Amino acid sequence: MDACACAFRRCLRDQAGGLTRSEPRPPPMPKHDTRQFANQHERRKIAVAPEILRTINSLKARLLSQRLLGTLEQGPFAGYDYGNLSIRSSRQPLQLLITGRQTASKQPLTADDFALVHGYRAEDFVVLSRGRTEPSSETPLHWRAFQADARVGAVAHAHVVDYHPLAAAFPAFLKESGLRVAQLRSKSRAGAEEIGRLVAAGGLGIILMPNHDGGFGVFSTGADIVAAVASVAAFYQDLERYGEAHGIPTG
Ligand SMILES: [Zn+2]
Numbered sequence: 594m595d596a597c598a599c600a601f602r603r604c605l606r607d608q609a610g611g612l613t614r615s616e617p618r619p620p621p622m623p624k625h626d627t628r629q630f631a632n633q634h635e636r637r638k639i640a641v642a643p644e645i646l647r648t649i650n651s652l653k654a655r656l657l658s659q660r661l662l663g664t665l666e667q668g669p670f671a672g673y674d675y676g677n678l679s680i681r682s683s684r685q686p687l688q689l690l691i692t693g694r695q696t697a698s699k700q701p702l703t704a705d706d707f708a709l710v711h712g713y714r715a716e717d718f719v720v721l722s723r724g725r726t727e728p729s730s731e732t733p734l735h736w737r738a739f740q741a742d743a744r745v746g747a748v749a750h751a752h753v754v755d756y757h758p759l760a761a762a763f764p765a766f767l768k769e770s771g772l773r774v775a776q777l778r779s780k781s782r783a784g785a786e787e788i789g790r791l792v793a794a795g796g797l798g799i800i801l802m803p804n805h806d807g808g809f810g811v812f813s814t815g816a817d818i819v820a821a822v823a824s825v826a827a828f829y830q831d832l833e834r835y836g837e838a839h840g841i842p843t844g
Contacts, residue, residue, distance in 0.1 A: 626694070626730075627670075627673060627730045627780065628694070628727075628730040628732075628780065629718070629730070629780045629781060629782075630718045630719060630720045630732070630733055630780075630782070631717070631718060631719045631720070632719070632720050632722060632727055632728065633719060633720070633721045633722070634708070634720075634721075634722045634723065634724075634727050634728070635722070635723035636723070636724070636725065637723055637724070637725070638704070638705070638724075638725055639690075639704060639707065639708075639709045639723060639724045639725070640704060641690060641703075641704035641707050645680065645690070646701070646702060646703065646704065648818060648819065649678060649680075649702060649818060650700065650701040650702055652678075652749075652818060652819065652822040653678070653700060653701075653702070654700065655822075655826065656676065656749075656751060656822065656825070657698070657700065659829055660753075660754070660757055661676060661751035661752065661753065661811070661825060661829065662674075662675065662676030662677075662697040662698070662751060662752075663675060663676065663697060663698055663754075664697065664698045665754060665806075665807060666756075667754075667756055667807075668755075668807045670806070670807060673695070674694075674695045674696065674697035674698055675697055675752040675754065675806060675807075676697045676750055676751045676752050677691060677692045677697065677729040677731055677735070677750050678691070678692050678747070678748070678749050678750070678818065678821075678822075679691035679692070679710075679729075679732075679735040679739075679747065679748045680746065680747045680748075680817070680818050681739055681745065681746050681747065682709065684743070686711070687711075687736075687739055687740060688709060688710065688711045689709075689710050689735060689736065689739055690707050690708070690709055690710075691707065691708055691710055691728050691729050691732055691735055692706060692707060692729055693706050693707060693708050693724065693725075693726030693727055693728060693729065694726060694727050694728070694729060694730065696726065696729075704725075705724070705725035705726060706725075706726055707724055707726065708722045708723065708724035708726055708727060708728035708729075708732075709722060709723050709724055710722045710728055710732055710735075710736060711723070713732070713733055713736040713737075715733075715737075715782060715785070715786065718733070718782045720732050720733065720736075730780050731750060731779075731780060733780075733782065733784075733785035734748075734750065734784060734785050734788045734812065735748045735750070736785065737785040737786065737788050737789030737792070738788055738789065738792045738812070738814050740789060741788075741789040741790075741792035741793040742792050742793060742796055742797065742814070744796065744797055744816060745792065745797060745814045745815070745816075746815065746816045746817045746818075746820075746821075747814070747815050747816070747817050747818035747820070747821040748812070748813065748814050748815075748821055749813045749815070749818065749821040749822045749824075749825050750810060750811070750812050750813070751810070751811045751813070751825050752805065752806060752807075752808050752809070752810050752811070753808050753809050753811065753832075754807055754808035755807055755808040756808075757808065758843045759829070759832050759833060759836060759843050760808055760809070761836070761841050761842060761843065762832055762833075762835055762836030762839070762841040762843055763803075763809055763832065765835070765839060765841065766831075766832050766835045766836075767801060767803060767809075769835075770801070770831070770835075772798075772799050772800070772801050772828075773791050773795050773798070773799070773800045773801065774800070774801050774802075774803065775787050775788055775791055775800050775801070775802050775812065776803065776804075777802060777805075779805055779806050788800065788812060792814055796814075797814045797815055797816065797820075798813070798814065798824060799811060799812070799813050799824050799825070799828050800812040800813075800814075811825055811828055813825045813828070
């Protein structure tokens, strides 16, 4: 059987039907910090409970296999990781644990791959954090979601990149799904405000983000990380079924 010519390091068609397997194609290492906020970061060790690490690593395995988290393999940002996860670690004052920069493809994560975010100032777009790694470029979106609704215990933010087999089904699905939609500029302060507004108005669940970093984004809030990731998985399945039902090629 011929090798698959697609750009995936591990071809999705492999998992779907055992058809083919592409050769490893390591992306170039990213050179730039894509974060737009100013980060007052204290680089020192933080603790993350072993059961939290176990849970997140287990959930991540599935998200990685579906390419909902990973490393961009095409386009101007090839080599950059996409997707991030966070959990509320303190209610009053608000603090959250979020996956660090360039950790989406890393598995398993350790405490050193998380940042503890203990403050966010929208007025001058500053994130306050500590940890061995710096927080994700999309930290303000997470922070605003936690602030907007006390029931939010975790956020799972996934991407479906435009070369993902399911990407073709997304535009039509978007019109019919009835899910909330955030039109926002990636990593912007205004984008974080928009997420906060949508969560405050609509509570927990999925928010779709069209035109997001070379594909589209899925922003899921849940009572805990298991629930947040379960909503992403349900969305993925819905999109897959939608593509199949409407004859949209998905692979
Ligand atoms: Zn994103």
